Amino acid sequence: MKLTNNELHLNYHAFVDHVRKLAVADPARREDDATLYEFGKYIASVLPKYVQQYSVWKDELVIYTAPSGLSQVLEFLRDHTNAQFKQLSDTTGADYPTRPNRFEVIHNLISYQFNARIRVKTYADEAQPVPSAAPLFSAAIWGEREVYDMYGIFFTGHPDLRRILTDYGFEGHPLRKDFPIHGYTEVRYDEEKKRVVSEPIELAQAFRNWDYSSAWEQTGEGRDNAPKGFERLNKPTNSSSKAS
Template sequence: MSARTNSACAVVRSLSKAAVGGSRSPALRGVLPATTLMRTYYSGQKRPDGSELPNVRKAERLPVGPLSAPIVNPADKYASAGESLHAYGRYLISCLPKHIQQFSVWKDELTIYIAPTSVLPVFAFLKNHTAAQFTQVSDITGVDYPTRNNRFEVVYNLLSVHHNSRIRVKTYADEATPVPSICSLYDGANWYEREAYDLFGIFFVGHPDLRRIMTDYGFDGHPLRKDFPLTGYTELRYDEEKKRIVVEPLEMTQAFRYALMIFFDARESVSGRNKDLTMFKLPTPAPEPESKGEQKK
């Protein structure tokens, strides 16, 4: 080990002598440290053999020539697909005029809108009809719009392997209005509906086992709702006295709540909605009232 160390030190000493202009052995002749080479290249100096380095900035460049791909409108890519999807959407409405309210096409995606009472008839048609055969449910999710009367939008994504096509079905619900379960038609919808119930609180009538799937047992609230606080309603901690993990209601100081409000208001001011930043200062908390015993003293 010491012999290797001594040889490495000898090489370093030889390189250092070569860099400062000292004696250079024949084996190390023409060898410079990496820092010297980098400095020579970037500073535009000459090479060790005396030749000049080319100036890359002033070098002649070959003409670019014609572009490899013409500039076209991206919407033209889906023009042919959009026409066929519009025709298929009109065909579905003609087949189910009492159930499909409307349809929309965006790029190469077809979306139909139905009422909650039409879920089972529409999905039975989409699965079993020869012109559809959407036999696979890829995903079921929800979107929360608190300002709407029916705040939840339930989204189904279906796949037809036979026709190599996809379709999206949307319906609506609220906290008290349930949606019929499609587990009787699609076995793969079981866990998707449980996830939508767990995260949004959407109820599915006829589900064989509608319980939480992602959050813990006894979890309070539904995390993906817009009115769900970021900190949650409870906190999980280890109690030193009880020597176990306990779940307690979350206690948040009012100053911390003000800080969150100021953060969102400051974002609005930066975006130009409000120019006055002085109004976002924390208010001074009022002093606590004295107890009766302290007042008598």
């Protein structure tokens, strides 16, 4: 039996409503911390080997995974019926020098189907590479180039990993906490030579105190089904207790 365009349109919306009813939690209800928490619990139950931690942070669900599970988590969030996070809006990094794995890599995803956002975090150090998200999201190409330029984090599988913001021959990575505030070289115009010259700077580096706050503490390597010390964060309270 051939359906008309109007019948197809009605059937599609009925299917979407049915899928949303099947979902453990609707991620579009961003104002409801308990709903976001339940959606994070659902993701962790489907991917227990890869999801190390999840939390609701500032009305947004955050998933924490090891580098070895990053591609699997991103692919699940992109393709699963109850997720549909098809758009990578941003890729960025952060530096926490006191941690064994000092760098965080953060991917921010958007689901237009559910009008929702999610944040996926993983970690790395100076020598440990992170799988590139470019094979799954082409928008990651420039974002990961910026993270590499600013932090020196390597991405395996990236099609064109090179600097994007700093000049040719730039030394160091400017957003690392241990990068000198004044840099390593000074670029100026030399009146005698009538050209731009680059000279090393000889200034003492002032003491810097790194003060930052984060909802995350690293938990395990993400290689086991139940990493040692696994604990869910920010478990929401019942609405009745909030009202009281």
